[in-house]
Amino acid sequence: MECLPLISVIIPTYNRAALVRRAIQSVMDQVYRPVEIIVVDDGSTDGTREMLEAMEGITYVRQQNSGQAAARNAGLSVASGSYIACLDSDDTWRPEFLADLYRLLQKEKLDFAFANWMQVEPSGRQYDYLAHYPVFSTYFEQRGERTYQLLQGEELRAAYLQGCPSPSSSLLLHRDCIGSWNPMIHIGDDWCMLLDWILRHDTRAAFLFEALWNKHSDGNNVYDGRVTMDIARYLFFEDQWLIYQLYGQLLRKEEKQLWLQKVAMGYLMASKRYLKAHSWRQLLLLNGRVLRFGPVLWKAIVILFWKWGVKGDET
Numbered sequence: 001m002e003c004l005p006l007i008s009v010i011i012p013t014y015n016r017a018a019l020v021r022r023a024i025q026s027v028m029d030q031v032y033r034p035v036e037i038i039v040v041d042d043g044s045t046d047g048t049r050e051m052l053e054a055m056e057g058i059t060y061v062r063q064q065n066s067g068q069a070a071a072r073n074a075g076l077s078v079a080s081g082s083y084i085a086c087l088d089s090d091d092t093w094r095p096e097f098l099a100d101l102y103r104l105l106q107k108e109k110l111d112f113a114f115a116n117w118m119q120v121e122p123s124g125r126q127y128d129y130l131a132h133y134p135v136f137s138t139y140f141e142q143r144g145e146r147t148y149q150l151l152q153g154e155e156l157r158a159a160y161l162q163g164c165p166s167p168s169s170s171l172l173l174h175r176d177c178i179g180s181w182n183p184m185i186h187i188g189d190d191w192c193m194l195l196d197w198i199l200r201h202d203t204r205a206a207f208l209f210e211a212l213w214n215k216h217s218d219g220n221n222v223y224d225g226r227v228t229m230d231i232a233r234y235l236f237f238e239d240q241w242l243i244y245q246l247y248g249q250l251l252r253k254e255e256k257q258l259w260l261q262k263v264a265m266g267y268l269m270a271s272k273r274y275l276k277a278h279s280w281r282q283l284l285l286l287n288g289r290v291l292r293f294g295p296v297l298w299k300a301i302v303i304l305f306w307k308w309g310v311k312g313d314e315t
Contacts, residue, residue: 006034007098007172008081012071013089014042017051019216020089024058027087032098036081039089040071069181069189072168076178084175086168086190090216093169097212101172104148110204111197112173113148114166115212128211135162136207143209151205160198161255164191169213184242186234192243199250229273233286236266264301 009027013020020039027037037058041048043065052060063074072086083102087093101113116130131140136159139149151159159165168190177197181189197203240263248256267290274283290301 004032004034004102005083006036006081007032007083007085007102008036008038008075008079009098010072010075010079010084010086011037011039011089012042012068012075012086013039013044013048014065014068014071015044015046015048016089017044017046017048020048021051021055022092023087023089024055026092026094028057029095030093030098031095032102035098036079038075038079040075042066042068042071067183069183069185072181072189073183076180079175082175083172084178085172088167088169088215091169091213092216093213098172100208100210100212104206104208105172105174108148108150108204108206110206111177111201112166112171112194112203113206113208114170114172115208116210117170117213117215118211120214120216122217126214129215130165130207130209130211133165135159136165140209147210148206148208151207152203156203156205157198160191160195161251161259164188164194166190166194166207167215169215170207182242182246185239187231188235188239188243192239192246195243195247199247229270229277229279229282232266232269232273233282237263237270237286238266238289240266260296260299267301 011020011023011027013023024037024039027035039052039058039060041052041060041062043063049062052058059078061074061078063071068088075086076084083105085098085101097115101115104110104113116128118126119129120126130136136149143149171190178193179196180193182192183189185192240259244251244256244259244263248259251259267286270286271283274280274286
């Protein structure tokens, strides 16, 4: 019998006592073995601690409330596996998730692989997410009989500079690919971690066309549970600006310009929504941050305003 390597699964959770057991069970149901399950409680106050401390088959870690990135880092610090996967505590994997991704990693000698998913809305409506993701639409149109799509070189770089097609619950990575998750990032900590690797290394990745997990939107998610104005501010503006500060020196001239346009667009989207909602305090705080970020961002915002004025562009 083949001796397979240990995969460590990190599940960060905060006040999800009613949901985290479902996520844990989906890991226990994996056909792949061996698996180590590490559940990091980010300071829950809803009975999560008592439930998890009594549960067998997991490693339980508790920390003061510090956010999902810090929780993932805490899990990584005690993980023993040579491969790492993360599962958000409101999501669930299908039984073949780890086995199929591990097989793909080995077959194509990848740095990381990820699986498509079904987006499950509060109403119960479900849809195939990556099939509707604009950056990947051509892959789905031309897939034929293929079960996966390779991503490498310029193609991979371009895909991840446009956005993050692989949320944390979708991924299986070689441990060496993970430096850490940046706790300064509000929402896009998985995106930041992957960009850190992609921009510094000749990276091979791939994704499975089949949806192998369910992403549940319940109104309390780090991304899906936020109102649009907060997503615009924290992900499209503040997170993208911090990523630019961290990795701007690794970007080419045209990539820098496009990234700054994205940050400027995030600022304008947030401003528009705060104005519409009469959220004057949030608008004041937002503009205070813009002033502190400096002239590079100011220039990008002015250019975007000019384009709107001259060309009549709209968000």
